[in-house]
Amino acid sequence: MLDQTIAGPGHNNPPAYDPEILKGLSETTATFMEASQVWLDIEAIATEEHASQLTDQIDGLRGLWKKVDEARKTAKKPHDAAGKEVQDAFNPLLKKLKTAGDKLKPKLAAYAEQKAREEEAKRAEERRIAEEQTRAAEAAKKEAEASGNIAAQLDAEEQAKAAEEAAKRAEQPVKTQVKSATGAGRTMAMRKIKEVEIENPRVLFFHYQNHPDVIDTLRRLATADVRAKGYDPMAKPIPGIKVTERNVMA
């Protein structure tokens, strides 16, 4: 007999995990959460019996955490394997393409640099011409004013305007763009990026000494040393720290 149940939306796209396992763990977790809330509502543990029961509750939470994590790992494993298979299949291609692109970029960069140098030389020549034109225009203007010849004055003004435009053109920045041949590709250009090389770590440290990241790193290093086996504060003290001991339940 055929199953007459109508397939609903998403019927062929099941979740990536076993919903029954998740449901079971969710229910157990919910009971543990409720019990934990009861414990939290107690102001303080006052009896040995409650203390030992709370130990069991904490151990139970830890055990359930392990169970859930194990279930998560088991559910994730086939996906990880599938993911690895996909990575293994595609990554070599990506690597080849990336490497080829990286190797080709210097060629384009060399061309763009050469082009920039030529453009720069051209601009220098244009600047020189523009300066000459400006000087000639100023001389012509002075001469025209001295002579009182109106036509000559107008010509000198035109000459000055042309010189100004030439100077403007010469001052325009040199473009290093290399455009796509077909128009479909991305225009590439030389970009300036800043890189830092540390010359004096101590001076640099003083500059950043109050930065939260620096403080976190220092705390991490000091904590690791203080907690290390065989740490002797008398024999090898770490300056600038105060070691305090705190009791934690473990």
Add this chain to the structure above:
Amino acid sequence: MIRRPTSLASSLAWHRAAVTGEEPPRHDGLPECGWFKRRMIKGGPWVPVRIYLARQIDSATGELTEDERLRCEVEGLDGGDPAEHWTYLTPITREEFNHLVDYRLRDSRMLDARQRIDLSQSPTLPQGIF
């Protein structure tokens, strides 16, 4: 020959020393009287064990009518030869022993001594809090 019963203080001397942290010598196959706990399986619940002297005393003379024998009680039942349990026993105070006897009845997970307890299966609630 007068057969006087062993005094309580004498029979429990080892136990008293053990629970007060004196670490008295412990010899395999030579059990001592007192209150103890043990696990019947790894990960199982604590089980109360009591070792005592079984004896018959003549009420008229106060003397033993037969030799004293060490017996043990495991989970409140006859546990047979105490020497078989001795290696696995942890000495506890009488108060702790009484608490264990009582607590086993209040926590159903402890009822089966041969069943490993999985604390992650069900939460542990504070008893007596409503």
